[in-house]
Amino acid sequence: MIPRHKRTTWALALALAALAGLAGCRTVREEVQPLRETTLTVARSGGDVTLSWIGVRGTYYSVMYTDARGAKAQWKLLPDAINVRGLATGEPIVVMDRVSAAQPRYYRLVQGAQPLAP
DSSP states (O other): OOOHHHHHHHHHHHHHHHHHHHHSOOOOOOOOOOSSOOOOEEEEETTEEEEEEEOOTTOEEEEEEESSOSTTOOOEEOGGGSSEEOOSTTOEEEEEEEOOTTSOOEEEEEEESSOOOO
């Protein structure tokens, strides 16, 4: 027979182990899928840049740009292309940018069901 003080210690250890299991960390995996695959087309003529894509009704689009490539690139919102709303599915959306002809510029398109809060 187990002495009473050892039974209490054993019961307390089991209770703490159960509590630790309930309060422990869990890994939750959530996969985020794009609303729709969208291709951003960029055409440049001198300093005039035309960006276009096919919109989806009710989707909000914002164009971001950077002047440098790499992991430390600072992406900024293109002022004239923030929260552009798709009015009809299948219709092209076109925005313009102006940049020095000798300066490289890189773009990305962000899309969402809700407008961005810049």
